[in-house]
Amino acid sequence: MNKICIIGVGLIGGSFALGLKNSLNKFQQLYIMGFGRNEAHLQQAQELGVIDAYSLDITKALSGAELVLIATPVNSFKSILEMIKPHINKDTIVSDVGSTKGSVIATVKEVFGKMPENFIPAHPIAGKEQSGVQAADGTLFNNKRIILTPTDNANAQMIARVRELWEVLGAKVEIMSDKTHDDLLAMTSHLPHMLAFSLMNYLISSDANALDYAAGGFKDFSRIASSDAVMWRDICLNNSDEIVKHIQGYNQTLNTLVILIKSKDSQALEKLFLSAKFERDKWLDN
Numbered sequence: 001m002n003k004i005c006i007i008g009v010g011l012i013g014g015s016f017a018l019g020l021k022n023s024l025n026k027f028q029q030l031y032i033m034g035f036g037r038n039e040a041h042l043q044q045a046q047e048l049g050v051i052d053a054y055s056l057d058i059t060k061a062l063s064g065a066e067l068v069l070i071a072t073p074v075n076s077f078k079s080i081l082e083m084i085k086p087h088i089n090k091d092t093i094v095s096d097v098g099s100t101k102g103s104v105i106a107t108v109k110e111v112f113g114k115m116p117e118n119f120i121p122a123h124p125i126a127g128k129e130q131s132g133v134q135a136a137d138g139t140l141f142n143n144k145r146i147i148l149t150p151t152d153n154a155n156a157q158m159i160a161r162v163r164e165l166w167e168v169l170g171a172k173v174e175i176m177s178d179k180t181h182d183d184l185l186a187m188t189s190h191l192p193h194m195l196a197f198s199l200m201n202y203l204i205s206s207d208a209n210a211l212d213y214a215a216g217g218f219k220d221f222s223r224i225a226s227s228d229a230v231m232w233r234d235i236c237l238n239n240s241d242e243i244v245k246h247i248q249g250y251n252q253t254l255n256t257l258v259i260l261i262k263s264k265d266s267q268a269l270e271k272l273f274l275s276a277k278f279e280r281d282k283w284l285d286n
Contacts, residue, residue, distance in 0.1 A: 003065050014050045014133040105149070112203075144170075148176075206217050
């Protein structure tokens, strides 16, 4: 592989590029082209050494690219796919880093009329609360899970190539269905972000001075409320059923907690907290 094009050189796209550039193997020699709407951001990416060059012309950006990585918010995918469609062929691998997979696959089918065998959906389970190429980190994916959700007709060799690229970055690659992915991520990623956003808004609306008394525990819990608002808007819109399902499930556990607190059931409260502590400690040990 000689050239890849990254559409959207932000935190994830930039970290992907930096990781390949820092790798001690054949991918170190890759020519990485950036494409986007904001020339200032692309210039910054080039100055930081994240990409080799950039273009605002999609024809030039895609020329000779063997892989195209779409690293933009998922609501932009339709317009991007329509834009790149005339400039790629069946030998060009197309992948993405979108946080929802069912909606991505549906959009690809809408644009192409079917699911092309050269589109390999992917989602890196990694990130930071900061956004933008200035936050890019070549080690971001080291020892992190990358989930691929190829459809049944996907080209096996292309799946292997995408897997290889992520493994070079130190990632642990797994393959699952888009439905399984979207349900799991709604629980483990999307729901926690909804809680963090809601907690911040609840505190400010309840007492404007509440944050004056917040300490380390609140800082830890609320950290991800600093995440990119546009990205999370799109995630909510594109995985709404699963997110709502798990918010409702979480509300049931809160209602149980309310009952235990009201009834001053000390044994049940302690059992509940010990169970949560045990499971979290076990997860951290693993």
